[in-house]
Amino acid sequence: MVSKQEEVVQLILDTSAKLFEKYGYNNVRISDITRDIGMTTGFFYYHFRSKEQILQMIYENYISGAADAVREIYHIPNLTAQEKLNLLIKRHCKGIRDNHSHVSVFFREYRNLSEEAIKLIQEKNSEYLKYVVKIIEQGVDEGLFKADVNPKMVSLAIIGMCNWIYQWFKDDGEKSIDEVGEIFYRLVTSGLLK
Amino acid sequence: MVSKQEEVVQLILDTSAKLFEKYGYNNVRISDITRDIGMTTGFFYYHFRSKEQILQMIYENYISGAADAVREIYHIPNLTAQEKLNLLIKRHCKGIRDNHSHVSVFFREYRNLSEEAIKLIQEKNSEYLKYVVKIIEQGVDEGLFKADVNPKMVSLAIIGMCNWIYQWFKDDGEKSIDEVGEIFYRLVTSGLLK
Amino acid sequence: MVSKQEEVVQLILDTSAKLFEKYGYNNVRISDITRDIGMTTGFFYYHFRSKEQILQMIYENYISGAADAVREIYHIPNLTAQEKLNLLIKRHCKGIRDNHSHVSVFFREYRNLSEEAIKLIQEKNSEYLKYVVKIIEQGVDEGLFKADVNPKMVSLAIIGMCNWIYQWFKDDGEKSIDEVGEIFYRLVTSGLLK
Amino acid sequence: MVSKQEEVVQLILDTSAKLFEKYGYNNVRISDITRDIGMTTGFFYYHFRSKEQILQMIYENYISGAADAVREIYHIPNLTAQEKLNLLIKRHCKGIRDNHSHVSVFFREYRNLSEEAIKLIQEKNSEYLKYVVKIIEQGVDEGLFKADVNPKMVSLAIIGMCNWIYQWFKDDGEKSIDEVGEIFYRLVTSGLLK
DNA sequence: CATGAATGAGGCTTCATTCAT
DNA sequence: GATGAATGAAGCCTCATTCAT
Numbered sequence: 001m002v003s004k005q006e007e008v009v010q011l012i013l014d015t016s017a018k019l020f021e022k023y024g025y026n027n028v029r030i031s032d033i034t035r036d037i038g039m040t041t042g043f044f045y046y047h048f049r050s051k052e053q054i055l056q057m058i059y060e061n062y063i064s065g066a067a068d069a070v071r072e073i074y075h076i077p078n079l080t081a082q083e084k085l086n087l088l089i090k091r092h093c094k095g096i097r098d099n100h101s102h103v104s105v106f107f108r109e110y111r112n113l114s115e116e117a118i119k120l121i122q123e124k125n126s127e128y129l130k131y132v133v134k135i136i137e138q139g140v141d142e143g144l145f146k147a148d149v150n151p152k153m154v155s156l157a158i159i160g161m162c163n164w165i166y167q168w169f170k171d172d173g174e175k176s177i178d179e180v181g182e183i184f185y186r187l188v189t190s191g192l193l194k
Numbered sequence: 195m196v197s198k199q200e201e202v203v204q205l206i207l208d209t210s211a212k213l214f215e216k217y218g219y220n221n222v223r224i225s226d227i228t229r230d231i232g233m234t235t236g237f238f239y240y241h242f243r244s245k246e247q248i249l250q251m252i253y254e255n256y257i258s259g260a261a262d263a264v265r266e267i268y269h270i271p272n273l274t275a276q277e278k279l280n281l282l283i284k285r286h287c288k289g290i291r292d293n294h295s296h297v298s299v300f301f302r303e304y305r306n307l308s309e310e311a312i313k314l315i316q317e318k319n320s321e322y323l324k325y326v327v328k329i330i331e332q333g334v335d336e337g338l339f340k341a342d343v344n345p346k347m348v349s350l351a352i353i354g355m356c357n358w359i360y361q362w363f364k365d366d367g368e369k370s371i372d373e374v375g376e377i378f379y380r381l382v383t384s385g386l387l388k
Numbered sequence: 389m390v391s392k393q394e395e396v397v398q399l400i401l402d403t404s405a406k407l408f409e410k411y412g413y414n415n416v417r418i419s420d421i422t423r424d425i426g427m428t429t430g431f432f433y434y435h436f437r438s439k440e441q442i443l444q445m446i447y448e449n450y451i452s453g454a455a456d457a458v459r460e461i462y463h464i465p466n467l468t469a470q471e472k473l474n475l476l477i478k479r480h481c482k483g484i485r486d487n488h489s490h491v492s493v494f495f496r497e498y499r500n501l502s503e504e505a506i507k508l509i510q511e512k513n514s515e516y517l518k519y520v521v522k523i524i525e526q527g528v529d530e531g532l533f534k535a536d537v538n539p540k541m542v543s544l545a546i547i548g549m550c551n552w553i554y555q556w557f558k559d560d561g562e563k564s565i566d567e568v569g570e571i572f573y574r575l576v577t578s579g580l581l582k
Numbered sequence: 583m584v585s586k587q588e589e590v591v592q593l594i595l596d597t598s599a600k601l602f603e604k605y606g607y608n609n610v611r612i613s614d615i616t617r618d619i620g621m622t623t624g625f626f627y628y629h630f631r632s633k634e635q636i637l638q639m640i641y642e643n644y645i646s647g648a649a650d651a652v653r654e655i656y657h658i659p660n661l662t663a664q665e666k667l668n669l670l671i672k673r674h675c676k677g678i679r680d681n682h683s684h685v686s687v688f689f690r691e692y693r694n695l696s697e698e699a700i701k702l703i704q705e706k707n708s709e710y711l712k713y714v715v716k717i718i719e720q721g722v723d724e725g726l727f728k729a730d731v732n733p734k735m736v737s738l739a740i741i742g743m744c745n746w747i748y749q750w751f752k753d754d755g756e757k758s759i760d761e762v763g764e765i766f767y768r769l770v771t772s773g774l775l776k
Numbered sequence: 777c778a779t780g781a782a783t784g785a786g787g788c789t790t791c792a793t794t795c796a797t
Numbered sequence: 798g799a800t801g802a803a804t805g806a807a808g809c810c811t812c813a814t815t816c817a818t
Contacts, residue, residue, distance in 0.1 A: 022305075024305030026221075026306075027306065029791065029792085030791075030792065030793085031792095039799095040799070041792090041793085041800080042794090042801065043798090045792090045793070045794080050792080051792065051793090107301075108303075108305075109218075111216075111217055111302075112220075112221065136386070143388070145386045145387060145388070146388055149386055150377055153369060153374060154377070154381055156358065156359075157358075157378055158355075160354050160357065161351045161355040164354020164358060165354070167354070174346070175347060183347045183348070184351055187348055187385070188381065188385060188386060189386050190385040191381070191382060191384040191385030192279075192333065192339045192343060192383050193339065193384060194337070194339070223807090224809065224810085225808085233782095234782075234784065235784070235785095235810080236783045236785095236810095236811090237782060237783075239810065239811075240781070240782065240783090244810080245808095245809070410693075411693055412691075414607075415608075415694065417788085418789085419787085427803095429788090429789085429804085429805070430804045430806095439788070470775070473774075495690075496689075496690045496693075499604075499609060500606055531776070532774075532776065533774045533775060533776070534774060534775070534776055537774060538757075540756070541765045542769055542774065544746065544747075545743045545746075545765070548743040548746020548747070549743040550742070551742065552739075552743070552745060553738075555742070568735060571735045571736070572735075575736055575739055575770065577773045578728075578773040578775060579771045579772040579773030580667075580727045580728060580731060580770060580771050581664070581726065581728070581772060582725070582726065582728055612812080612813065613812080613813095623813090624777095624778060624779045624816090627814070628777075632814080633814090
């Protein structure tokens with residue numbers, strides 16, 4: 001059950017994210033957003049405290065979803081690290097595709113948040129990283145992954161590789177998002193060499 | 195031999211890049227830049243046409259250097275694709291470390307460029323990608339890399355992984371930039387699995 | 389019925405015209421205008437797109453009024469050219485007196501308009517001239533005016549003579565504006581010679 | 583004999599007048615003038631005290647020439663007022679044609695002069711008017727012109743008619759400047775009516 | 777004489793936010 | 798609850814003029 005209120009907020013967030021992605025946060029006016037939706041400025045300020053709050057909510061929404069997902073995956077019982085990694089990469093890629101404009105804004109506009117908001121984001125980011133590291137470590141412990149693997153560096157590599165999708169992935173491109181995930185998973189597990 | 199003029203321009207670019215990185219392009223005033231350097235507004239506008247021109251030059255400088263590097267590496271004779279890949283990844287990582295603030299700006303602020311400038315950047319980006327793809331293809335042709343490798347996706351994975359460094363690498367961190375490059379290289383070539 | 393909006397716009401136009409007349413368009417600041425009226429800068433820009441728009445509207449207002457008037461006079465039925473000329477000269481003189489500051493700006497500041505705006509003005513000017521010429525031609529055709537009269541040159545002479553009023557006419561001067569019109573009319577029709 | 587100095591000054595005045603006419607005094611930069619001539623800013627300021635001084639000199643040059651001319655014409659012995667008027671109109675028209683850009687600037691830009699400069703110009707203008715009035719009065723006294731003629735109003739009419747030429751006269755137009763003068767002279771003396 | 781790099785005050789404009797209705 | 802007219806602080810940029818060389 002979604003209230004009228006929540007619908008309006010979501011509509012504002014989605015529209016804003018699309019505009020922020022296209023033109024940049026600072027180049028989008030409140031009036032651009034309200035015009036696109038067909039509401040008035042006053043109505044906007046009835047639902048949001050400020051322009052920055054849009055940004056904050058875009059960040060919170062995205063990072064919470066992502067952090068929840070990795071935590072869940074990590075805690076699935078009876079799964080090898082390899083299987084978890086597979087799930088993780090595909091989930092991560094899909095998450096970026098599904099929230100494309102939110103993600104783009106997420107990566108580019110955090111300088112426009114207040115310091116507290118930035119600190120909060122960074123904590124969530126660290127948490128995300130922490131769980132990826134844990135999965136890699138599990139693989140090493142299980143003896144599946146090479147013993148000399150550096151879990152943190154590898155995690156950062158994987159996260160980077162996946163995040164970067166937001167820069168180039170297109171729904172009408174050569175590969176579907178799942179295929180991309182599969183290719184990334186294979187690269188990371190087996191490498192390029194024969 | 196570097197002229198006085200060029201020195202001033204470089205100083206402005208470096209100072210601007212640092213400020214843009216820290217606060218975001220739109221949150222930095224021309225007066226912030228000139229105050230930091232100790233010059234007057236007029237002096238700045240004697241050397242630059244506009245604030246946007248700073249951004250343009252930051253972009254051109256970085257992308258040109260990167261595109262030159264990958265082209266060179268590709269054309270080194272008597273090198274296997276594996277060796278070229280090694281060079282490329284390390285060069286790329288180092289490039290990001292050495293131009294950290296420029297790169298951060300590069301990835302985050304291009305919405306503030308004019309359409310023509312954006313188009314130019316995209317072309318250079320494509321060129322960069324093209325050469326990475328060629329190196330991967332060489333590896334496949336040489337029989338070194340797996341035959342079923344998708345060169346473009348793999349290239350995008352590698353580029354993403356390396357680019358992402360700008361988000362987390364710190365000179366006083368656990369690993370040096372060369373070590374990071376080595377870890378990435380091994381991951382990409384051999385994978386995580388035993 | 390005049391809306392609040394239209395009143396504000398008119399007030400801005402009149403105040404601006406007076407200031408432009410006195411100090412020149414380029415020597416008048418937006419803040420001079422708003423201070424004189426007692427409004428804020430923001431309020432001004434809520435009603436006008438730019439400073440140049442003031443100029444454009446001053447031009448459009450004046451020239452439209454003038455062009456309408458001459459067209460009307462030309463089309464009045466059952467009037468000799470001589471009678472029309474009388475009306476025209478007096479109407480023209482009065483128009484300049486009544487819109488003194490607008491007219492002064494009109495004659496002096498068009499270099500500050502955009503090229504398109506200038507072109508538009510010139511077309512309206514040509515239209516004005518066209519109708520004066522037609523009246524003179526009517527007089528020649530009617531056999532009232534000398535057959536060897538050059539309608540265009542004479543029209544330009546009359547228009548110049550009348551326009552020039554903006555340079556010297558004062559309401560507290562020796563002659564009223566109607567008397568000036570009468571003197572001009574007699575000069576043009578009968579000449580100086582006995 | 584013209585010194586190098588005077589040549590430079592004249593060149594600057596002519597070039598400036600042309601640019602001022604085309605773009606308006608305030609829209610022309612000192613650098614525009616110096617670039618057109620091929621001199622440096624420093625060199626300009628070696629010859630001129632300020633930008634305003636250009637304007638002042640343009641004004642002085644033109645108005646002095648015109649005032650001298652009308653005074654001379656008035657004082658030619660053994661000439662009827664009618665003959666003087668003929669000379670005057672033609673001289674005035676030619677003066678405007680020959681100094682077109684100077685005259686345009688003269689009529690449009692005096693708001694950019696200092697108050698003292700403006701006062702000086704107005705005095706010279708009054709002097710010019712005074713002599714035209716005297717010629718008309720002479721005609722009335724001689725019994726050539728109608729007794730009820732208002733010399734001042736008629737003078738202002740003639741001056742306006744002639745001055746206005748700067749707005750429309752073109753060297754490649756239908757009539758030469760002398761023909762225009764002749765037409766104006768006839769209109770003023772004999773009128774339009776048969 | 778001649779240069780041209782350097783100055784810095786000040787103008788036009790934008791836009792997030794408010795609040796009376 | 799909803800509106801949208803009004804605000805006003807602040808930023809980018811210009812350009813006449815100077816002066817060390």
